[in-house]
Amino acid sequence: MDGSLSHNDHEAHTSSDSGRRRGGWNTFPFITGALAGLTLAAGGWLSNLIVYLIQEFNVKSIDAAQISNIVAGSSSFFPVIGAIIADSFLGPFSVISISSCISLLGIVLLALTATFNSLKPQTCVNDGSELCKPTSTIQYAILYTSIALATIGLGGTRYTMATMGANQFKNPKTQASFFNWYFFILYAASVVSITVIVYVEENVSWKLGFGLCVIANILGLVIFLCGTRFYRFDKPQGSPFVDLARVVVASTWKRNLQHSSDESKDYYYGHGGVTDMVDATPSKSFGFLNRAAQKTEGDIKSDGSIAKPWRLCTVQQVEDFKTLMRILPLWSSSIFLGTPIAVHSSLTILQALTMDRHIGPHFKIPAGSILVIVLISTAISLTLIDRFLCPVWQKMTGRFLTSLQRIGLGHVLNVLSMAVSALVESKRLRAVKSYHLQDQPGAIVPMLALWLFPQLVLVGIGEAFHFPGQVSLYYQEFPVSLRSTSTAMIALIVGISFYLGTGVIDLVRKVTRWLPDNINNGKLDNVYWMLVVVGGLNFGYYLVCAKLYKYQNVKGANENPGPEGDK
Known part of the structure; x- marks a missing residue:
């Protein structure tokens, strides 16, 4: 990030019909303001979806995790569809506007399910007992319709807004500066939504929490539309x-x-x-x-x-x-890198629900907020990698840390995080047995949820290595005509990973007894050890692919990927 926000961008040009300045940094407050609002809205409901399904709709814990994985996967697939529609037919502005309205409708419906008792089942007296009143077909229909609309709306705005923002500039360095600010605001808004809004949902009311999401979505849409007269509009060029x-x-x-x-x-x-x-x-x-x-x-x-x-x-x-076919094996190895992360994220929330989440006598961490540790870890690690590790590596080896090396380190850290998860879960299960809680669904184990932090920190550090490494590799190696597709490849990886994660959990449930609805009576640690084995095999596959791969852009592979490389 630089100081480019302090002055008007020289690229802003004059509209022939009104003399109005269009494009450049004049559009920045509107695009990033809309981004902040829409991200707050999406994070507020998506990050706490598992808990909402379990507590308010009596959905069994593993089923709730599966639904969450499907929704997370869809929210990564839909941006690709949105990008195709924006490039080929409507343009980014129309796609963002329509998608924002769709997401608003979905979140309003979700808020209604939390507001009116007739739209949700009665709370179970004892989770898993016969006293649970089943959810009606109409209640399920409204719930899943709201989730589907909110997910489609999220998919149409997440990456399309970044594309539209970059389209306001023609200078690559200015675009890079915009992206730095864009992702900073994206991460900041995500942290706020996962902590503040989720805390309101669990400690005040779901109605108020979802209401805040509705307000945030409305503000984001209004801010975006207010900047219409400042935007530079590009005609769709075809996908x-x-x-x-x-x-x-x-x-x-x-x-x-x-x-x-x-x-x-x-x-x-x-x-x-x-x-x-x-x-x-x-x-x-x-x-x-x-x-x-x-x-x-x-x-x-x-x-x-x-x-x-x-x-x-x-x-x-x-x-x-x-070129795409040559890089496909490397890309496929990243899918099996993302799948353990997808499985881990949903199962970690289930672990947190059974643990003591108090920090001090008065504050209790919402289960849905536990994953914010990954975001914080990633953000801090990105800074350390860019400012410390890469310069030290260059001094020691005389070469820059390549994209393939960064991805490889991400593989190693991912396997390590799954191993730590298995060890922590083993300790949690020992506590369950020592207090005889195996047959008590929803029982809280007297073990601090802080034990989950190390594995989440490792996941975050791993993401700081492999996700930027993948973006750099694809952007560097893809043909110029397919540069925009390179970012879509990351979205596809995340989407496929969550869908595969759902399949992995289903397979484990069918062939083993490791994942009952009451995880206190299961063997979740065995699931994590299985992911360690899968991750290790996938790392071996990646090493073979990386060894056989030949850079198409040899010059780009040897250049500094950091800020100094642009000088």
């Missing part, structure tokens, strides 16, 4: 995913076409021809895809343009697709 799909369709259509060795005549390079596309010549790897760029009769119009877009692609588009 890069369409080009990728065209390569698959065209190569499949021409699968029986004989390969040509005449690269200058038989392959399509676009209007500029070979001279303008020196770097984009058909490579030998994944040669079957080259057919997509090989010209046949009827593919080209008289003016040199493509007659049938789904039967012919440029060589550049084919090579871009090949």
